Amino acid sequence: MILDLRHIFKDYTQDKLVIPVLKDVSLQVDKGEYVAIMGPSGSGKTTLMNIIGCLDHPTSGSYELDGQNVLGLKDRTLSDLRLNSIGFVFQSFHLMPRETALENVALPLSYAGVGKRARREAAKKALDRVGLSDRVTFKPTQLSGGQKQRVAIARAMVNNPKILLADEPTGALDSKSGAQIMDLFRKLNEEGVTIVMITHDEKIAAHAKRTLRIVDGEILKEKEDAS
Numbered sequence: 532m533i534l535d536l537r538h539i540f541k542d543y544t545q546d547k548l549v550i551p552v553l554k555d556v557s558l559q560v561d562k563g564e565y566v567a568i569m570g571p572s573g574s575g576k577t578t579l580m581n582i583i584g585c586l587d588h589p590t591s592g593s594y595e596l597d598g599q600n601v602l603g604l605k606d607r608t609l610s611d612l613r614l615n616s617i618g619f620v621f622q623s624f625h626l627m628p629r630e631t632a633l634e635n636v637a638l639p640l641s642y643a644g645v646g647k648r649a650r651r652e653a654a655k656k657a658l659d660r661v662g663l664s665d666r667v668t669f670k671p672t673q674l675s676g677g678q679k680q681r682v683a684i685a686r687a688m689v690n691n692p693k694i695l696l697a698d699e700p701t702g703a704l705d706s707k708s709g710a711q712i713m714d715l716f717r718k719l720n721e722e723g724v725t726i727v728m729i730t731h732d733e734k735i736a737a738h739a740k741r742t743l744r745i746v747d748g749e750i751l752k753e754k755e756d757a758s
Contacts, residue, residue, distance in 0.1 A: 533694060533725055534560035534583065539592035541578055541748075552578045553589065554748040560694075560727060565720040567739035568729045575748040576729045577698065583727060584696050585613050597693055614643055618687030618695045622702035624679045626671045626686075632658060633667045636686045643690065657685035661715060677708030684715060688724070695719065697728040701735055713738045 541553035553575050560566055570576040581587035582594065585601060594601045596616060604612065626635050637654035645653070658664055661681040671679055680700060687695055697716070701709030717738065720726050728739060736742050744751045 532559055533562045533564075533597050534558065534727070535593075535595040536583070537593045539579070539582065539589045539594070541575070541582065541587070542590045552748050553582075556592075556745070556748070556750055558583075558743065558750070560725065562693075562725055563720070563723050565716070565726045565738075565740045566728070567736035567742045568727065568745060569731065569733070569736045569742055570729075570745040571731055574745050576745050579745065580696060580698055580727070580729050584617055584619060585609050614639060615690055616693045618690065618692040620680070620683050620687050620695065620697040620700050622699040624671070624683045624703070626679060626682060628671050631668050631670055632663060632674070632682045632685075635671075635682055636689050639686060639690050653689055654685070657689040658682070660688065661685045675708065676704050677711055680704060680708070680712050681715065684712075684719075688719070694725045694727060697726065699730055700728060701730075701732070709735070 536556065536558045539553050539556040540551070543550045543552060556579060558579075568576050568579060578587065582589050585596075588602065596612070599612075601609070601612070627638070630638075633651065633654045636657050637650040640650040640653055655664070655667060658667055661684050663678060663681050663685065666674060666678060666682075671682070674682065700716070701712055704712065713735065716726055716728070720740075726739070728735075730736050
């Protein structure tokens with residue numbers, strides 16, 4: 532098991548009023564799984580994703596990532612865990628506009644202290660993995676939306692993370708580009724990459740092998756894919 536979240540609660544305080552966002556959420560994900568977390572706006576799915584990604588802390592509960600107690604880690608250790616164990620893919624790409632595709636993909640390796648030559652080689656391999664070996668020197672303004680998301684996926688995968696987290700990864704794309712990104716996710720999962728994806732779209736969620744539905748901060752049901 533790579534993700535083990537148990538009895539997760541998350542509250543926010545606004546004007547002395549306590550607002551519950553997650554209510555006793557438990558979630559387990561095995562290595563190599565492809566899970567969609569589906570729910571409407573305001574359901575708590577993004578808050579849950581932020582907790583899984585170590586970007587936010589629950590009010591209470593327990594969370595282990597690959598057997599390690601995440602909630603007991605100090606900030607520096609937590610930052611290293613995010614860098615080396617978790618790859619993030621966002622709806623809006625978050626690419627550096629003045630940097631080439633290669634430089635964007637190599638960025639996490641720079642933070643990890645990897646040498647320049649090794650960074651370039653790893654970034655080239657990552658871009659080749661997502662079908663962009665011919666766009667190495669292109670900047671984001673020279674790329675289509677689908678190509679930008681492929682660069683973002685390559686960047687997320689360049690450190691060989693234990694898990695890939697995707698937040699509405701096709702939300703900014705047309706249907707054709709979105710289908711291509713979903714096909715890429717399928718291939719990555721077939722290669723053994725663990726993927727957790729949040730979406731509000733039934734068609735996108737259908738690409739995952741397991742769907743978890745969340746409404747008003749509570750998991751309603753889990754549905755196994757018939758295939």
